[in-house]
Amino acid sequence: xxxxxxxxxxxHQFISQVIEAxxxxxxxxxxxxxxxxxxxxxxxxxxxxxxxxxxxCGPKDQQLFQQALEGLVRVIDQTEDLTRLSDGERRYGNIxxxxxHQLLHDGRPGRPPxxxxxxxxxxxxxxxxxxxxxxxxxxYQAPVPEHPQTESVIDPATIHANHVEAxxxxxxxxxAAFRRKTNTYAKTQWDLQRTLDxxxxxxxxxxxxxxxxxxxxxAIGILEIGLAWPQLFSIRxxxxxxxxxxxxxxxxxxxxxxxxxxxxxxxxxxxxxYFKTADLLVEIKFAKADGSWPKLRAQxxxxxxxxxxxxxxxxxxxxxxxxxx
Numbered sequence: 001x002x003x004x005x006x007x008x009x010x011x012h013q014f015i016s017q018v019i020e021a022x023x024x025x026x027x028x029x030x031x032x033x034x035x036x037x038x039x040x041x042x043x044x045x046x047x048x049x050x051x052x053x054x055x056x057c058g059p060k061d062q063q064l065f066q067q068a069l070e071g072l073v074r075v076i077d078q079t080e081d082l083t084r085l086s087d088g089e090r091r092y093g094n095i096x097x098x099x100x101h102q103l104l105h106d107g108r109p110g111r112p113p114x115x116x117x118x119x120x121x122x123x124x125x126x127x128x129x130x131x132x133x134x135x136x137x138x139x140y141q142a143p144v145p146e147h148p149q150t151e152s153v154i155d156p157a158t159i160h161a162n163h164v165e166a167x168x169x170x171x172x173x174x175x176a177a178f179r180r181k182t183n184t185y186a187k188t189q190w191d192l193q194r195t196l197d198x199x200x201x202x203x204x205x206x207x208x209x210x211x212x213x214x215x216x217x218x219a220i221g222i223l224e225i226g227l228a229w230p231q232l233f234s235i236r237x238x239x240x241x242x243x244x245x246x247x248x249x250x251x252x253x254x255x256x257x258x259x260x261x262x263x264x265x266x267x268x269x270x271x272x273x274y275f276k277t278a279d280l281l282v283e284i285k286f287a288k289a290d291g292s293w294p295k296l297r298a299q300x301x302x303x304x305x306x307x308x309x310x311x312x313x314x315x316x317x318x319x320x321x322x323x324x325x
Contacts, residue, residue, distance in 0.1 A: 002197045005205060009222050016081040018047040020164040021092055026178045027185035028192055038189040042068040045164045049219035050209050055200045057192050065091050073100045076120055083121045087161045093122040093143035118147045123159045258307050265305060274307045278314060284323050
């Protein structure tokens with residue numbers, strides 16, 4: 001269910017987003033050292049709407065950060081202006097830069113320098129008073145080079161992750177696996193991720209946020225109203241990975257995806273018609289009976305895209321299959 005709603009969210013375009021990122025930790029399986037635990041969870045939240053982009057757990061290694069930031073790259077492709085803020089953790093900026101950097105061709109001789117895409121900013125707040133060797137780091141800094149067309153001026157007072165830290169505190173209250181000084185930690189990493197996925201669904205699409213007084217998906221502009229529990233349970237499952245989705249095949253049976261695809265193409269002035277396959281076969285049958293089949297066939301031929309949902313869910317006869325040729 002989460003991949004379906006995540007894919008639905010990524011089909012929208014956004015003007016500006018401010019993403020806060022932070023981590024929280026719990027034990028998984030047995031009482032181990034923090035560095036060896038698989039209970040590290042990366043949280044990425046859009047500041048204004050409180051919409052959760054990522055809620056992913058695992059060992060605190062390169063793979064966990066890579067997996068979380070690959071989702072952020074998909075958000076960058078749909079956003080004109082994006083700012084990512086974090087407290088202390090430098091791997092966010094470094095890995096994001098390695099994934100989505102661009103070469104800046106400025107006409108100068110030599111190898112062109114690497115920069116973040118236009119409109120993308122990364123800011124880091126160095127916390128703590130621990131002494132370290134070398135030059136002292138500034139309190140606020142841009143850890144990776146940005147594109148010259150990007151407006152780089154950000155008020156230092158806005159460089160923080162306070163909202164996502166408040167969410168972490170709420171998560172520790174709501175999810176027993178994250179409570180401190182207890183033995184209620186998760187049995188396996190899969191079990192912990194399952195509870196996080198459920199929390200992601202409820203937080204983003206069902207529950208009204210205390211501060212904004214809106215469902216986060218409504219506040220960010222993905223939905224007009226929040227989802228009720230019956231609607232949530234009626235959503236079909238999508239593939240485990242968004243990369244598995246191939247929209248050239250109508251047999252991908254996610255009605256929500258088909259409806260969003262048709263809606264966005266209509267906004268782009270395309271002619272689109274949406275049918276359940278069984279309903280279209282019945283309509284063709286009645287059209288042949290009352291003599292309106294040539295008119296219906298002509299209408300379908302001039303339509304730029306015909307979406308057939310629930311394709312081959314039920315077997316069709318050879319005679320019915322000829323109607324699709």
